[in-house]
Amino acid sequence: MRAVVCRELGSLDNVVVEERPDPCAGPGQVVVGVRAAGVNFVDGLMCQGRYQMRPAAPYGPGGEMAGDVLSVGEGVTRVQVGERVMAMTGFGAFAEQVLVPAGSLEPVPAELSYGQAASFIQSYSTAWFTLARRAALCEDEWLLVLGAGGGVGLAAVDVGVALGAHVVAAASSAEKLERARALGAEAAVAYEQEDLKTRARELSGGGVDVVVDPVGGRHSEPALRATKRFGRFCVIGFAAGPIASIPLNQVLLNNRTVVGVDWGAWAFSDPGASRELLAEILDMAANGRLHPAEPTARPLEDAGAVMAGLLERSVNGKVVLVP
Ligand SMILES: NC(=O)c1ccc[n+]([C@@H]2O[C@H](COP(=O)([O-])OP(=O)(O)OC[C@H]3O[C@@H](n4cnc5c(N)ncnc54)[C@H](OP(=O)(O)O)[C@@H]3O)[C@@H](O)[C@H]2O)c1
Numbered sequence: 001m002r003a004v005v006c007r008e009l010g011s012l013d014n015v016v017v018e019e020r021p022d023p024c025a026g027p028g029q030v031v032v033g034v035r036a037a038g039v040n041f042v043d044g045l046m047c048q049g050r051y052q053m054r055p056a057a058p059y060g061p062g063g064e065m066a067g068d069v070l071s072v073g074e075g076v077t078r079v080q081v082g083e084r085v086m087a088m089t090g091f092g093a094f095a096e097q098v099l100v101p102a103g104s105l106e107p108v109p110a111e112l113s114y115g116q117a118a119s120f121i122q123s124y125s126t127a128w129f130t131l132a133r134r135a136a137l138c139e140d141e142w143l144l145v146l147g148a149g150g151g152v153g154l155a156a157v158d159v160g161v162a163l164g165a166h167v168v169a170a171a172s173s174a175e176k177l178e179r180a181r182a183l184g185a186e187a188a189v190a191y192e193q194e195d196l197k198t199r200a201r202e203l204s205g206g207g208v209d210v211v212v213d214p215v216g217g218r219h220s221e222p223a224l225r226a227t228k229r230f231g232r233f234c235v236i237g238f239a240a241g242p243i244a245s246i247p248l249n250q251v252l253l254n255n256r257t258v259v260g261v262d263w264g265a266w267a268f269s270d271p272g273a274s275r276e277l278l279a280e281i282l283d284m285a286a287n288g289r290l291h292p293a294e295p296t297a298r299p300l301e302d303a304g305a306v307m308a309g310l311l312e313r314s315v316n317g318k319v320v321l322v323p
Helices: 041-048 114-118 121-134 151-162 174-182 196-203 217-225 249-255 263-269 271-286 300-311
Strands: 002-006 015-019 029-038 064-072 084-088 097-101 142-146 166-171 187-190 208-213 227-235 257-260 296-298 319-321
Touching: 002 300, 015 300, 029 084, 029 114, 041 300, 064 097, 064 114, 084 114, 084 121, 114 319, 121 151, 121 208, 121 227, 121 257, 121 263, 121 271, 142 151, 142 217, 151 166, 151 174, 151 208, 166 174, 166 196, 174 187, 187 196, 196 217, 208 217, 217 227, 217 249, 227 249, 249 257, 263 271, 296 300, 300 319
Parallel strands: 142 166, 142 208, 166 187, 208 227, 227 257, 296 319
Antiparallel strands: 002 015, 029 064, 029 097, 029 319, 064 084
């Protein structure tokens, strides 16, 4: 089979497509024929050796995918050959085939394409875990989403609308803001040109209730300052690079709360609860209450270029690799 391999951590030029032996399902394992593999920001960080988890190279990148069950190992009853399935794999999803523990597979709802399913789990689970569980976003509250044209950002806009909130999208380009508006954001801030704190306060009629921040850097503090009393500021990621240091008086003022979000660690430590969460949001997507967009499809050979695009901020929405 053909598979993307990161030969050495560092430059994304080390990411190539190679011929590899087909995987074989051992007890409790399943071989999935990958139809689409979602590319996430962390995939690029990992190949560059900049993520907290540093795999030993050479290794196969690719953390989530959707496809068809090709074969099952001894004792597997959960899925059958031919079934449409999706999973977080951690590694190895940028390939024609991937070996997955049967317990981590979920059926793909008939209403979702392979591309939608392959780019759903990380972004939407993070957004739902953040807004429904950690920040307890309520109907009619105001939600400010930074990086609203990115993976987590777009999912947060969609989840915010589904929970009945008024969403203000903030992003760097008109195209990204347009995408967020199409998902239901009521207002938009072009945060590289406009004053984020002032505009978010104006647009929300005095201040937002909740901030989703997967971006970090210089936008975090003005976003926190844009929250009104009892505001919740959700720390999700640092795509911009620098980790903001925020004066604690800004947390004291207005009785604000800073909410840490580590969906990955939570999902790993409590797989049962994580599956329940995923089942809940997949059901919402199947019933039209969530609207994961059809991602852009690119070939395996473009893996390095797509990861570079995410790290350089030029990708709008989600991208999947299609073997
Ligand atoms: N805590 C958790 O549980 C969790 C779960 C999933 C992901 N994450 C983290 O969340 C972050 C975002 O992930 P994602 O999948 O949404 O990524 P993404 O699709 O690449 O979106 C990130 C957004 O960040 C913005 N950004 C601002 N400055 C940037 C820069 N210098 N370089 C790159 N992007 C920049 C971009 O929007 P603009 O161009 O509009 O500014 C971009 O759309 C990552 O750090 C990821 O590791 C955390």
